[in-house]
Amino acid sequence: MAWFLNFYKCDRCRRRWTDEWSCTCDDECPHCGARDMTPIRSEDLTELIEEEGSEFVVMRSPDTAEHDPDYEEIGRFPTRAQAEEFLASTEQD
Structure with missing residues (x-):
């Protein structure tokens, strides 16, 4: 399953946080409770x-x-190069 590290910035209180999840989904601000905050960026950790x-x-x-x-x-x-080459040559099921 895909796995992402999502980066958020709250529209209300302007604070930032991260959350890992299986999608790049909206989140609730853990600081002020504002809802439906969309990630400002995501890193694929699959x-x-x-x-x-x-x-x-x-x-x-x-x-x-x-x-x-x-x-x-x-x-x-x-070597890291061989590991990266292996990943580049395989497709996720």
Whole structure:
């Protein structure tokens, strides 16, 4: 399932916050309660590359994820470049 880090700025109180979710959805301001705040930008976190010791681990949020990304390992590589090449060559189901 797609996973996003959404960045928000409240139209009422002008405060900023972030929230992770499976879509780029509107949110309620945690500071003043204003509703229907649309993200000002979002980062796609569906696929990640994490460094573990001397390896680079490719992680993907599966279609079965619901309330958290529930990442699954889909590959390990000796270099970040190889991990990025692997991601570029695969399509998400």
